[in-house]
Amino acid sequence: MSWPRWWRALRFRNHLQAWLVRRLPPSAQWTLRHQRIYLLPTSFGWMLLGVALAIWVGALNYAVSLAYALSFWIIGLLLVSVLMAYRQLAGLTLQAGTADPVFAGEVTHFSVRLDNLSSWPRTLQGHLVGSTGRAPACPLPPHSSVWLSLPLATTQRGLLAMPALALSSDVPFGLIRAFAYVRLRQQALVYPVPQRDVLGLRQGVSGEGEAVSTAGDDEFSHLAAYRDGDTPRQIAWKVLARRDVLTSKRFAGVAAGGCRVLDWHDYPLGDDVESRLSRLAWRVLECEREQHCYRLRLPGTEVGPQPHQREQALALLARYGEAS
Template sequence: MSRFRERLQRWLLARLPLEERCELSQRRIYLLPTRFGLLLLAVGLAVWVGALNYQVSLAYALAFWIVSLVLVAVLMAYRQLSGLRLRAEPGAAVFAGDPACFRLVLENPSALQRQLQVHLQGDDRRLPCGLAGQGSGSVELTLPTSGRGWLALPACVVASEAPFGLIRAWAVLRLQSRLLVYPALLPDAARGGSEGDGGSGGRSRPGGDDFSHLDAYRHGDTPRQIAWKVLARRDVLTSKRFASESGGDLTLIRWSDYGAEADAERRLSRMAWRVEQCERRQQRYRLSLPDDEIGPQPRQREQALSALALFGGRP
């Protein structure tokens, strides 16, 4: 990419507002001829020059027909984007290194059928999206992740060359949407303690069938664990946790366990791995950070991983 094009893109993005929803209007839509459109215009110019030299009426008609076709293509391409409504929805939180997913929702308030292409700014992968009249659709946008913290949706481009492929209409959008990226998982089975009766360490000891708390449904939960009354009353799928599942001991995941680890990011990655291990084994655990502590509670996994992702005031 040339320096001029990079500067032009930075200038364009700097003047775009950050919006939750966007409706494309005349001021947001750009129009330029495609290569095929430029070629057709060149042919029309050559035919017109020939008509001037030889005074051929049919050549005049052909030249003016070509120009009229390009002008109609400008209007038709503009109509593909005019009035289109867009919003972005974030996907689920991911671990650093995994692809993040955003959902771009497009609404067509008119009766015109639209043939669109959507892609992220700087990404050549164009995703087709067809919208029926008075209909809506969505496109899944994925982008790589490298570090923990909040990940904002980059600028998006919505374009169309329909119906003739002579004119390209496009609009650049900055939609307000972000998702949380957890620290990358780094295996660490050597550290960690547990507290139980008398503070002795060791593995979890099974308790009884006493109810502990309600938690979000996880794939693999048995029908016995599902809170059917909550499902019938609130239409929310939740699972019951019992003392026999979590054990009597409490696994400690402490920041102080890594006193010799100088890299804070590696500490957080190891702690995130231990949180995931406790969740998979259905063990009770407590996450202890210098500025926060998260004990057994509903949705503990999300709160613990979010605390690790935002540790140190990470934006």
């Protein structure tokens, strides 16, 4: 079977791109030098090069001086375009930012800062290798910085490493495209997809409506905003007197109404790991929505009531099973 020419060209381009990316070491910061910048004519540039060649052949046959001048002028324009396109990327500094955590199936955004330390303006385009979206042209004035937000769809939980970033520019004439690949050391945390689990939520509570807890009742954890139903014992009276702010004490043991226990062993042994994690994630969100005290227990670890408990609990579920 013979593949179409365009298909073979596409496969070659993908293999070349993968080879270039594999050679790049990941780093938190990059400064583009000539070793990492590549130059190729655009479609219009190839066409203009063909026109110049045709004019030059005609000038050879008919000895027309103006035709020689025109062909050499076109070649000179292409050479100037090479230098101008190269200057758009040369010396550009890139620095990795942060990526907000998302649930699997959502779109995360990696942030990258571009620093233009030169005295000339730049116009760039950037996208993540493997993503379908293309970012619009990004102007970068002299001696300035700009943040790029690069979207990427997620498919599974865990730590998602940022793919290689492709930067390109065909400014000013659109004849030559300068492009470069960089690998920035940046990761996004992807939580499991929440899966409704009313039965599991009830398993963490005893028949009298109180949650099961083995921690000590008097172990202070942190201060939080006052909630309806908090007992006078929980109110931080000293904070109220000093700052006139009504806050409540949170304890690592049973809080008001009981502490729910979200346990890995609430499910049968044969249950799928990803299904357990998804249902536990839903139960964490439900406890947060109801502002109910809870403890998340996984094999070998536990997250109890504490500041930023939601983020820590979901991160524990997202990274469950990772090799230490």
